Amino acid sequence: MNPLVTILTAIIAAEAVWWLVWVFLALARRKYSVFGVVLGTLAIWGTIAIFTIRASRYPFIIMPVGPLFTLVVLMIVPFIVLPSMVVIINEYQRGVLFRLGRLIGIIEPGFNIIFPFGIDRVVKIDLRTFTIDVAKQEVITKDNVPVLVDAVVYFNVFDPVLAVTKVANYTQSTTLLGQTILRSVLGQHELDEILSKRSELNEILRRLLDEDTDPWGIKITAVEIKSIELPDTMKRAMAKQAEAERERRAKIIAADGEYQAAQKLLEAASVISKEPAALQLRYLQTLSEIAVEKNSTILFPLPIELLKAFAPKEN
Structure with missing residues (x-):
């Protein structure tokens, strides 16, 4: 037998083992329909491979093409079929599975196996915000x-x-x-x-x-x-409105302050009027406050009550 055929036969045997791994993967993922298809495809592929190997050993077996060419084709088939069956779904995704155009269900994250050659189509949907x-x-x-x-x-x-x-x-x-x-x-x-x-x-x-x-x-x-x-016109109008509102509040606050000050002055005048000496004490307190600044001249009113002490006494 041709040594090249022997090498290709060993490679096909290794690929058969690799194909069996996919069969068990489909069974482990509970993809029973995919399991049946992969197993059937493996059986057809293996039958053709065995027949081709025997044809290469017994020349009297007639084949439409040469055994060597057939072995090369069989060696390439797993690299075409098997990778197209793999679908990886990320954790933040879900896959919507369609089989021959009909909705089958949702594929969960992880390693998944589907039918190849466009029989199954998976649309990945991102669940993130x-x-x-x-x-x-x-x-x-x-x-x-x-x-x-x-x-x-x-x-x-x-x-x-x-x-x-x-x-x-x-x-x-x-x-x-x-x-x-x-x-x-x-x-x-x-x-x-x-x-x-x-x-x-x-x-x-x-x-x-x-x-x-x-x-x-x-x-x-x-x-x-x-x-x-x-609009700019509306901004200017709102600015004028806000300015007028601020001025209104300022005037109200100032008037309220004047009113409260007048109330307090009225109360103070009522207290001072009850005792004349309180007015003199207020004069002295004011004098102590303004005397801090030594660069000013102070005109202090003299109460008329102090002059009574110099008035002649009546007999």
């Missing part, structure tokens, strides 16, 4: 003020089957739906409500968007309005 940046939308508020608003949407897939079978592109569809709901909801509120009640609006947007994406297997976890851009 995605972030959608909703582009700036021009919104006319309820009080007819044009504003530019953009938002961020956080979502994840909770049902991979619905995300594959019910919507063509769930990311793009969620983005477009978020833009539509953002314009619709903000258009029903006045500008002051949009600026002051942002958390309530975020919850309304999340609830409405989650209700519409639930049939797609999408869970909306949060919606956040990022920025609100106002």
Whole structure:
């Protein structure tokens, strides 16, 4: 027998053992249909290989092609068939399995074996949280003020089957739906409500968007309005309003201070009026306070009561 044929025969024998490993892998993964197909394919492949090896030993066996060429083809077949049966699913993914176009089920993370040659098709779905940046939308508020608003949407897939079978592109569809709901909801509120009640609006947007994406297997976890851009004229008007409000508060605070000071002065005058000596004590206290600065001239009023001591006494 040709030495090359002997070498190819040894390689085919090793590949047969390797093929048996795949048979046991399919059985261990409880892929019974795949197990049957792989085992049947191995039987056909092994039968052809044995017949070809015998043909190379007994020249009287007639084959449509040469035994050497057939052995080379048989040696290549496992490298074509077996790798196409492997599907690796990451921990954060799930695989949706279709067999001849029909939905079979969900493939769990890890090493999986499927039918080759396009019989089985696996669509991998990422279960991690995605972030959608909703582009700036021009919104006319309820009080007819044009504003530019953009938002961020956080979502994840909770049902991979619905995300594959019910919507063509769930990311793009969620983005477009978020833009539509953002314009619709903000258009029903006045500008002051949009600026002051942002958390309530975020919850309304999340609830409405989650209700519409639930049939797609999408869970909306949060919606956040990022920025609100106002026209320049509206900014100037709001600045004037804020300035006028500040001036109003300042005047009220100043008037309230004057009122409280007047009340205290009235109370002080009432106390001093009950005892004339208290006024003199107040003069002396004031003199001690202003005498700290030695570069000023002090004019101190002299109470008339002090002159009574020099008045002539009556007989």
